[in-house]
Amino acid sequence: MISAYPGAAVRAAEKPLLDAGLGPALMQRAAYGLYAACAREVLARRGSLYGAHVTVLAGSGNNGGDALYAGARLAGRGAGITAVLTSEAPHPEALAAFRSRGGRTIQLSRAVAECARLCAESDLVIDGILGTGGKGGLRGPAAELARAFTGRISGRTSGIDRRPLVIACDLPSGVDADTGQADGEHFTADLTVTFGAVKTGLMAGPGAVAAGRIECIDIGLGSLPGPALYRLESADLAQLLPVPRKTDQKYSRGVLGIAAGSATYPGAAVLATGAALATGVGMVRYLGPESVCRLINASHPEAVCATGTVSLVHVQAWLAGPGAGADEDQRRRALEAMASGLPAVIDADAISHVEPGLGPQVILTPHAGELTALLGRLGETATREQIEADPLRYARRAAELTGATVLLKGWATITAAPTGETYSQAEATPWLAAAGSGDTLSGILGSLLATDRSNRDTASPAPGHYAELAAAATSIHGRAGTLTAQSGPVEPSMLPAAIRTVIGELKKGVVIDSV
Numbered sequence: 001m002i003s004a005y006p007g008a009a010v011r012a013a014e015k016p017l018l019d020a021g022l023g024p025a026l027m028q029r030a031a032y033g034l035y036a037a038c039a040r041e042v043l044a045r046r047g048s049l050y051g052a053h054v055t056v057l058a059g060s061g062n063n064g065g066d067a068l069y070a071g072a073r074l075a076g077r078g079a080g081i082t083a084v085l086t087s088e089a090p091h092p093e094a095l096a097a098f099r100s101r102g103g104r105t106i107q108l109s110r111a112v113a114e115c116a117r118l119c120a121e122s123d124l125v126i127d128g129i130l131g132t133g134g135k136g137g138l139r140g141p142a143a144e145l146a147r148a149f150t151g152r153i154s155g156r157t158s159g160i161d162r163r164p165l166v167i168a169c170d171l172p173s174g175v176d177a178d179t180g181q182a183d184g185e186h187f188t189a190d191l192t193v194t195f196g197a198v199k200t201g202l203m204a205g206p207g208a209v210a211a212g213r214i215e216c217i218d219i220g221l222g223s224l225p226g227p228a229l230y231r232l233e234s235a236d237l238a239q240l241l242p243v244p245r246k247t248d249q250k251y252s253r254g255v256l257g258i259a260a261g262s263a264t265y266p267g268a269a270v271l272a273t274g275a276a277l278a279t280g281v282g283m284v285r286y287l288g289p290e291s292v293c294r295l296i297n298a299s300h301p302e303a304v305c306a307t308g309t310v311s312l313v314h315v316q317a318w319l320a321g322p323g324a325g326a327d328e329d330q331r332r333r334a335l336e337a338m339a340s341g342l343p344a345v346i347d348a349d350a351i352s353h354v355e356p357g358l359g360p361q362v363i364l365t366p367h368a369g370e371l372t373a374l375l376g377r378l379g380e381t382a383t384r385e386q387i388e389a390d391p392l393r394y395a396r397r398a399a400e401l402t403g404a405t406v407l408l409k410g411w412a413t414i415t416a417a418p419t420g421e422t423y424s425q426a427e428a429t430p431w432l433a434a435a436g437s438g439d440t441l442s443g444i445l446g447s448l449l450a451t452d453r454s455n456r457d458t459a460s461p462a463p464g465h466y467a468e469l470a471a472a473a474t475s476i477h478g479r480a481g482t483l484t485a486q487s488g489p490v491e492p493s494m495l496p497a498a499i500r501t502v503i504g505e506l507k508k509g510v511v512i513d514s515v
């Protein structure tokens with residue numbers, strides 16, 4: 001599990017070490033970690049450090065110091081290095097070390113266009129303009145450089161017309177370390193090498209997109225407070241996924257009730273059912289129109305389909321909403337599912353029936369547009385753009401207002417418990433942004449809720465338990481999409497096959513996390 005902390009918490013943990021005069025030592029550890037990651041990535045790309053073109057972007061603070069020291073080490077391995085100084089007052093000792101290894105410097109304010117060209121023609125750009133001391137987006141010439149560089153490399157691929165590798169020092173410059181907001185110009189990295197602890201802004205909103213892969217370097221920080229944000233990794237997922245016991249039968253493994261689909265949108269019910277079955281539920285009981293029952297049984301003969309009501313069906317969890325449209329019977333079923341006290345995924349059209357006073361076992365799965373509407377009904381104004389810019393804040397706020405667990409979809413999907421525990425998962429591929437994709441996510445989550453033993457074995461699951469399960473479902477969905485995308489565009493109806501493969505590999509311990 002990755003734990004992330006706000007920038008202020010990391011700075012507070014550094015303070016006693018700085019007061020004890022250990023600042024330079026911490027910087028050397030950070031710079032060495034950055035150098036080692038840069039060397040590894042350049043070697044992987046071009047086979048040799050010797051003769052590689054590297055540009056270091058160095059700001060006025062310690063972030064620039066880290067980047068200059070890392071650049072000095074790369075110069076010592078034969079790379080050709082130029083530092084673009086974005087301030088008149090760079091870190092003096094780091095600059096001296098950089099120059100002593102033969103690094104040359106350019107003052108950005110006098111040559112923005114030249115610096116943008118230099119970056120675009122480099123093998124590697126190290127972004128050391130701003131770290132945790134940055135306030136707001138980039139300003140002045142640094143903002144112009146980010147814009148010009150992005151313009152120059154847009155349209156380039158990772159093939160022959162190669163983009164330079166961009167490695168961010170601690171965090172991509174212009175990204176808020178706590179929220180991931182990036183209001184103004186900012187850099188976008190392939191890899192962020194972060195120091196001491198992962199910053200929450202690297203795992204949320206635009207910051208999660210800008211950070212790329214995340215690597216955390218241990219610099220020997222003191223104790224940190226409780227993390228603000230978690231990310232599940234393969235080993236956590238393997239533990240969370242239930243395996244059938246020898247004594248199990250279909251009912252004890254878990255039955256999921258699905259009230260989804262309508263005469264207008266029947267496909268959503270088929271997709272949700274297929275994903276739930278592939279995730280390993282003991283049984284699916286489907287409730288909906290007869291025409292949808294027939295369609296589901298044509299592809300999933302194991303699903304038990306009926307047109308009845310929620311209260312007459314014995315299940316361990318509910319899934320309501322996908323494809324329900326304006327179907328009045330499905331609306332009633334969604335309300336009954338929310339009131340049942342059982343774990344329930346409330347997705348798509350059912351989100352518009354949500355009222356405050358729910359419990360954490362109810363998981364709402366909005367995208368930013370649906371959350372705008374939900375918050376509006378609860379008396380809170382937030383535009384889609386505001387939610388996309390700061391998803392941590394709004395997912396937590398929605399959980400607080402409804403009492404439910406909230407899964408807010410995005411590049412990094414945020415799941416927030418009403419008690420504050422928050423997760424971020426970012427395994428998805430952009431190919432998953434397709435009609436029907438959300439229906440499969442809700443099917444996976446429904447299955448995890450129905451097979452969840454803690455719900456039956458303990459009186460009340462731990463706070464944040466449902467947010468963790470929602471994060472697990474998000475991760476499985478993202479991994480299944482990424483696996484499918486390896487051979488081309490993703491059709492959501494292809495996902496159940498990949499879900500089975502992902503779960504099988506997780507259980508065998510085959511999947512190794514890249515960060």
Ligand SMILES: NC(=O)C1=CN([C@@H]2O[C@H](COP(=O)(O)OP(=O)(O)OC[C@H]3O[C@@H](n4cnc5c(N)ncnc54)[C@H](OP(=O)(O)O)[C@@H]3O)[C@@H](O)[C@H]2O)[C@@H](O)CC1
Nearest residue numbers: 026027030060061062063130131132133134135137139170
């Ligand atoms: N502390 C430690 O022990 C260790 C810290 N480490 C490293 O230090 C980093 C934090 O360093 P830091 O505090 O010096 O801040 P940093 O982000 O480099 O820049 C601040 C400077 O930028 C300026 N500035 C601010 N906003 C701006 C904007 N929007 N656009 C333009 N300029 C802006 C601001 O000037 P001001 O506006 O305040 O006058 C100020 O001069 C941390 O991320 C990590 O990399 C590691 O070495 C490990 C040990």
Ligand SMILES: [K+]
Nearest residue numbers: 127130171173
């Ligand atoms: K940076």
